[in-house]
Amino acid sequence: MTAVEVRNGYKFYGRAKDPNKKIILNYLNMNVAHGSIYGLLGASGCGKTTLLSCLVGQRQLSSGQIRVLGMKPGNPGSGVPGPRIGYMPQEIALVEEMTVKETIFYFGRIYGLDDDEVQDRYKILRDLLELPPSGQLVRKCSGGQKRRVSFACAMVHEPELLILDEPTVGLDPILREKIWQFLIEKTKNSKLAVIITTHYIEEARQADCIGLMRNGILLAEDTPTNIMIRFESNSIEDAFLLLSQRQGTSEEADRRTFIREKLSAIASPDLKEKNDDVIIPEIERKDSIRRSKCSQDRKVELRNKIFFTSKSRMKALLTKNLVQLTRQPSGIIFMFLFPILQLSCFYLAIGNDPKDLxxxxxxxxxxxxxxxxxxxxxxxxxxxxxxxxxxxxxxxxxxxxxxxxxxxxxxxxxxxxxxxxxxxxxxxxxxxxxxxxxxxxxxxxxxxxxxxxxxxxxxxxxxxxxxxxxxxxxxxxxxxxxxxxxxxxxxxxxxxxxxxxxxxxxxxPIFGSFHEEYREFIAPGVVMTIIFFLATLITAAVFITERSDGIWDRTLVAGISTFEMLVAHIFLQSGIMFFQCLEVIFYIALVFDVTNHGDNLSVIILLTLTGFSGMLFGLLISVYCKTHTMANFVATGAFYPMIMLCGLLWPIEGMPGILRDVALLFPFTIPTVSVRNILSKGWSITNYQVYNGFLIMLLWITLLFICCIIGLRRKG
Known part of the structure; x- marks a missing residue:
């Protein structure tokens, strides 16, 4: 059984009947043997990265079949995406705010290793790849250092299949040769299969099998020696050029021509030159050890299981999220001082007597x-x-x-x-x-x-x-x-x-002076909009950054589900929002002598739910917006209508009937009235005009959560 098998792989973008649809993979056939290195060569845009994303379960073929480690990627129990594969994407895809050691531990925990195992693997990889100092931040590493750290993250859990997309770009020749020797040694003494793409065509001569790819078509698949002999060339690069010239323009392949079985790399003569008498028993022995270890790991994983995830995975995600927030001074200031600054501006600027008249x-x-x-x-x-x-x-x-x-x-x-x-x-x-x-x-x-x-x-x-x-x-x-x-x-x-x-x-006046009453009237809405849109902006920024940097996709390939990432973010952000709400309530009470005639806990809970709703709204924005600029446009476009129509600036009773009905649907129109009733009138949560705000906010949270899950699944 081969490690990777692709049969008649066909992938396009656009409509199936559209003659101008963009064909990415053109009835591609591919075989990767256990214990071998497969070099996938081709120019940029030929479909290599798309093929790899299909192998790791991030994309689906339009037609054809893929088997990775004997199973279809994404099937339950396949381990793909998951710990059976190691994936190093073309982009760096590392968290810039984490140190080198924290990055290795992050991926090790995701793959289910305990901290002692990660520490042992880190020491080996540190010496092998000459990693930067353990405490150095990833953002302060050079391009070559980041690639070495990225490579170490793909190898930390000793996967069965290693997929490397341009791993040696930016590395010096000595280190490139060292990595190749490591891969060769590893595949000789284990069942590890390696798929590697590279722009350095000649270094692929060290691979056991080479696939030459152009315009979504696998032109040839054989050992380096056989390819050079077949095309009577002295280098792999010359053979690739000859094949490219013969293949001609990029047209859709004839299905009858390309639907055929290719010889697997394991059947090639050069691969047979390996000493089977030595390798096969060694592989069988290591397979037995691996099966025993996998069984033990499975038992440990079940013991550490927390509903839909495990302790190590949730620890990894929470640590990453916390590091991302705490190691950005501007982020901390934005989160905790922004509400204070906004409220100070509000209470100092609104409701005081005009001066200098x-x-x-x-x-x-x-x-x-x-x-x-x-x-x-x-x-x-x-x-x-x-x-x-x-x-x-x-x-x-x-x-x-x-x-x-x-x-x-x-x-x-x-x-x-x-x-x-x-x-x-x-x-x-x-x-x-x-x-x-x-x-x-x-x-x-x-x-x-x-x-x-x-x-x-x-x-x-x-x-x-x-x-x-x-x-x-x-x-x-x-x-x-x-x-x-x-x-x-x-x-x-x-x-x-x-x-x-x-x-x-x-x-x-019935209830005091006009300016005091006006401030009391709009204050709850101001506080709620601050909490809501602060959570929106933070969440949208975090998820868009992770998507654009490739961290999101790489984490998914490691086996983490979108639901796990969402829960980890919600868990951390909920704690932050609860603290923000406490901060806001006590700040306005102590500094501006704002009296709450009702229950502080009810106000804090409702404000926390408001922030929770804003966080989900930010996630929904990040699902459909690829850039920070577009996300800011959407958030701003939603902000102003809500501010004008939610009853913050003027009572909704003064609006036309249809517009009033629309305004009541906004997430904090009715909840603002609930907070106002608690603060000014001292009403409890048992009053209809208080608990209806809680119900509306819970309804919005449910609706936004469902929309986020649907959007994430469609985008995934």
């Missing part, structure tokens, strides 16, 4: 504004039964200081209006010339006061309403000052506090 003052009651600042000025003088007012407009002006606005004095209303139009001032207040006398008549005459006095006693205010929030603030503060002004007059004149004959009505 200019307010115009037109006071016809006095000629010089300095008159109002005369310390000896008495504005209300109480006698036995009367109270005389004198320039009480000054009393009102002095009632508010620069915390409200800086006062800018104008002589006429026209000047103040022109300044307001130029936006030099936010607005202006105007006092009539007989303001004090008119107020005096209102108090003295009550409802019999003449209309002119009522008009003259009015405080005329004109505010620029183009900025409604500032205008509302100024109007509210002016009313507060006016109320204090009236109350002060009544106290000085010893008048009853409840004067029905003063034509002023003050609208007292």
């Amino acid at each position: 200019n307010l115009g003052v037109v006071n016809y009651e006095i000629d010089d504004p300095k008159y109002c600042f005369n310390e000896s000025l008495v504005t209300a003088l109480s006698a036995e039964d009367t109270c005389n007012f004198h320039k009480i407009s000054c009393r009102y002006i002095n009632g508010f200081d620069s915390t409200l606005a800086k006062k800018v004095y104008y002589k006429t209303t026209e000047e103040a209006l022109l300044a307001a139009k130029r936006t030099d001032v936010i607005g202006y207040i105007e006092f009539a010339r007989n303001f004090s006398e008119s107020m005096q008549r209102i108090i003295d005459d009550g409802r019999f006061t003449d209309e002119e006095s009522f008009m003259s006693s009015e405080l005329k205010v004109r505010i620029d309403m183009s900025n409604q929030q500032i205008a509302f603030f100024v109007e509210r503060r002016l009313r507060e000052v006016y109320q204090q002004f009236i109350e002060g007059l009544m106290v000085d004149c010893k008048l009853p506090k409840n004067l029905g004959n003063i034509p002023v009505q003050f609208r007292d």
